[in-house]
Amino acid sequence: MILAQMAQTTLFTREQIDSRVAEMGRQISADFAGTELIALCVLKGAVFFCADLVRNIPQDVALDFIQVSSYGNQKYSSGVVTILKEPQLDMHGKSVLIVEDIIDSGLSMREVFRYIESRGAAMVKTATFLDKPAARKVPFNADYVGFSIDPKFVIGYGLDFAEKYRNIPEVQVLSD
Numbered sequence: 520m521i522l523a524q525m526a527q528t529t530l531f532t533r534e535q536i537d538s539r540v541a542e543m544g545r546q547i548s549a550d551f552a553g554t555e556l557i558a559l560c561v562l563k564g565a566v567f568f569c570a571d572l573v574r575n576i577p578q579d580v581a582l583d584f585i586q587v588s589s590y591g592n593q594k595y596s597s598g599v600v601t602i603l604k605e606p607q608l609d610m611h612g613k614s615v616l617i618v619e620d621i622i623d624s625g626l627s628m629r630e631v632f633r634y635i636e637s638r639g640a641a642m643v644k645t646a647t648f649l650d651k652p653a654a655r656k657v658p659f660n661a662d663y664v665g666f667s668i669d670p671k672f673v674i675g676y677g678l679d680f681a682e683k684y685r686n687i688p689e690v691q692v693l694s695d
């Protein structure tokens with residue numbers, strides 16, 4: 520199915536995204552001042568958000584990547600999370616900010632958070648661009664949330680449906 524054949528509604532425009540990500544960057548910079556910071560981008564969806572976020576953090580920040588199993592081609596989580604790609608950097612004594620695109624059931628972030636805590640970081644915090652608090656299957660609260668949304672399936676700004684639509688610059692709601 521091509522995008523033009525599906526009905527979408529814009530949820531967040533480029534302007535709204537840019538201004539919120541800049542605000543998050545300011546808050547994170549203040550909170551992490553004086554620490555050795557690693558931004559850990561959760562592949563693939565958080566690539567766009569992470570790239571924008573770190574450019575709004577005017578201090579030294581190292582970048583690393585982790586990938587966990589995704590939904591495949593489904594709109595709903597299978598509930599099983601495995602690490603597909605491990606980070607490369609030594610995290611001992613560092614501040615790690617896990618950067619995610621969206622938290623839905625909470626299963627992925629719970630798994631990533633536990634895994635990173637076990638790697639010896641001095642501090643682990645989490646930033647998510649979007650949050651669907653009503654969709655939680657396990658409790659998880661991110662330290663920094665761009666926007667909280669209703670539990671609808673969204674695409675764009677890195678978020679995909681079956682690997683498509685990540686390159687849409689704004690965030691749209693994908694209708695069923």
Ligand code: IMP
Pocket residue numbers: 564589590596619620621622623624625626627628671672673674678679680
């Ligand atoms: P969770 O483990 O259920 O919290 O799912 C988190 C992951 O599912 C996110 O990192 C996304 O990759 C994906 N996901 C959840 N909701 C959406 C959505 O509305 N659009 C696109 N991807 C989503």
Ligand code: MG
Pocket residue numbers: 561562563564565619620621
């Ligand atoms: Mg993701």
